[in-house]
Amino acid sequence: MESIHNNINDVLNTTPIAVAYSSISSGHIEYINEAFTNLFGYRLEDLSDIKSWYVNATPEKDHYHNVIGPFIDNTNLSSARDIKSNLICKDGSIKHVNIYISKLNDKKIWYFTDFTDHWVAEERLRARSNMLEMVAKSSALKDILSTIVNQIEQENTQSICSILLFDKEQGCLRVGSAPNLPNFYNEAIDGVQAGPKVGSCGAAAYSKKRVIVADIASHENWQPFAQLAKEAGIAACWSDPILSSTGELLGTFAIYKRYPSTPSEKDFDLINFASRLASIAIESFRAKEELEQRAYFDFLTGLSNRGHFFDKGEEIFKSTAIEKTPLAIIMLDIDDFKKINDIYGHKTGDQVLKKLADISEQILSKRDIAARIGGEEFAFLLAHQDIDHVLSIAEQLRHHIEKSMVLSSENERVFFTVSIGVASKGKDTHYCTLGELLNKADKALYQSKKTGKNKVSHEVYTNTPSLF
Numbered sequence: 001m002e003s004i005h006n007n008i009n010d011v012l013n014t015t016p017i018a019v020a021y022s023s024i025s026s027g028h029i030e031y032i033n034e035a036f037t038n039l040f041g042y043r044l045e046d047l048s049d050i051k052s053w054y055v056n057a058t059p060e061k062d063h064y065h066n067v068i069g070p071f072i073d074n075t076n077l078s079s080a081r082d083i084k085s086n087l088i089c090k091d092g093s094i095k096h097v098n099i100y101i102s103k104l105n106d107k108k109i110w111y112f113t114d115f116t117d118h119w120v121a122e123e124r125l126r127a128r129s130n131m132l133e134m135v136a137k138s139s140a141l142k143d144i145l146s147t148i149v150n151q152i153e154q155e156n157t158q159s160i161c162s163i164l165l166f167d168k169e170q171g172c173l174r175v176g177s178a179p180n181l182p183n184f185y186n187e188a189i190d191g192v193q194a195g196p197k198v199g200s201c202g203a204a205a206y207s208k209k210r211v212i213v214a215d216i217a218s219h220e221n222w223q224p225f226a227q228l229a230k231e232a233g234i235a236a237c238w239s240d241p242i243l244s245s246t247g248e249l250l251g252t253f254a255i256y257k258r259y260p261s262t263p264s265e266k267d268f269d270l271i272n273f274a275s276r277l278a279s280i281a282i283e284s285f286r287a288k289e290e291l292e293q294r295a296y297f298d299f300l301t302g303l304s305n306r307g308h309f310f311d312k313g314e315e316i317f318k319s320t321a322i323e324k325t326p327l328a329i330i331m332l333d334i335d336d337f338k339k340i341n342d343i344y345g346h347k348t349g350d351q352v353l354k355k356l357a358d359i360s361e362q363i364l365s366k367r368d369i370a371a372r373i374g375g376e377e378f379a380f381l382l383a384h385q386d387i388d389h390v391l392s393i394a395e396q397l398r399h400h401i402e403k404s405m406v407l408s409s410e411n412e413r414v415f416f417t418v419s420i421g422v423a424s425k426g427k428d429t430h431y432c433t434l435g436e437l438l439n440k441a442d443k444a445l446y447q448s449k450k451t452g453k454n455k456v457s458h459e460v461y462t463n464t465p466s467l468f
């Protein structure tokens with residue numbers, strides 16, 4: 001009998017499936033095989049009865065009550081197949097398993113097959129396609145990065161993750177997404193410089209190499225931040241540089257731990273996946289932004305181009321069509337621009353165009369639409385502002401431009417002026433198209449040119465029905 005028992009134990013210990021059996025009457029776990037210990041980390045002496053183990057090991061309490069509980073509490077329910085469950089292991093990690101239950105005399109036999117690797121692969125595929133979909137739908141970069149952080153934290157539930165973005169101009173790191181680190185910590189880290197001994201992320205950004213700090217409290221890189229880290233409840237930080245496909249630094253991806261710890265092979269695999277995914281997200285987002293910039297904005301001045309001005313303008317005209325909203329267009333044309341080009345060269349002419357755009361951006365508000373609609377022709381659309389205010393803005397523009405100058409390639413001071421035409425919608429005008437208002441502004445501009453240049457003229461658009 002003894003030898004049969006030993007043989008069964010040998011058989012069970014060589015099977016790759018985790019097996020346990022418990023007494024139906026007492027619920028006591030009487031046996032677990034080696035695969036069970038390998039899967040969940042428990043030895044037989046760590047476990048008492050099946051119910052307490054299962055309740056503690058199930059992160060979702062409803063799952064125990066609705067799915068597994070009946071098989072434990074009801075001794076008549078004898079078998080079940082293919083129950084999908086997430087179980088917390090002794091080290092706190094989570095395994096995704098399929099459970100089979102059978103009954104043999106007074107024993108309930110439990111079989112657990114591990115599909116965690118399959119689950120991880122599917123989740124990662126889903127994360128990748130979610131992220132690309134968000135880029136295609138023009139979601140904000142912060143939201144895209146948060147999706148990645150949440151995905152990694154879901155895969156490794158004992159991790160807190162952060163993505164910092166590298167600010168090339170300032171040589172510092174900005175918080176891209178770290179939704180589960182305390183705000184005071186993120187605020188303190190935002191703007192940290194990249195440097196050889198700056199925590200884990202600053203050092204990873206500086207060296208473009210992975211930096212593993214297993215124990216923040218005793219690591220020299222963390223000395224200035226040790227108290228901050230303690231208050232935030234973090235004890236280890238593993239940081240990976242996020243590099244573009246050409247090797248340019250885009251930011252850092254970091255995994256924080258609540259206890260001092262070094263990464264396992266699986267952790268390294270997760271870090272590789274996360275920084276690669278973040279790299280694709282940031283690069284795709286920036287490529288899309290650049291395409292949009294090229295499609296909608298003038299390459300020389302950075303203002304909207306003609307197409308974007310009309311698209312945005314039509315939107316505003318439609319939304320304000322029924323209301324008696326004041327609408328005005330300021331049209332502006334450089335005086336004798338051909339002469340500037342002829343005397344000082346095309347490059348100086350370009351400097352003049354840029355200077356004019358800079359001045360416009362300083363004087364106009366962010367709500368206004370400022371565009372370069374032709375070679376040396378600009379148009380600004382101002383909504384919800386009364387005409388006296390619009391005329392004073394036009395005058396400010398004229399005045400500032402008259403006082404400004406650019407330096408030619410020979411270091412000569414080049415002054416220039418503009419002629420301006422303003423068109424506004426009459427008070428009783430209910431309907432007016434962008435094209436109609438633009439024609440009026442053009443007419444006013446022609447008036448300024450004809451009567452001596454460097455001046456502002458104004459035309460009002462009315463379509464009051466005629467009495468006859």
Ligand SMILES: Nc1nc2c(ncn2[C@@H]2O[C@H](COP(=O)(O)OP(=O)(O)OP(=O)(O)O)[C@@H](O)[C@H]2O)c(=O)[nH]1
Nearest residue numbers: 333334335336337338339341346347349350375376
């Ligand atoms: N430097 C530079 N010049 C440009 C650009 N686009 C158009 N121009 C020049 O702008 C000049 C416009 O000349 P005109 O239409 O005769 O107008 P103007 O000399 O400003 O004369 P008025 O409008 O009557 O004051 C031409 O010489 C164009 O070559 C550009 O992108 N850069």
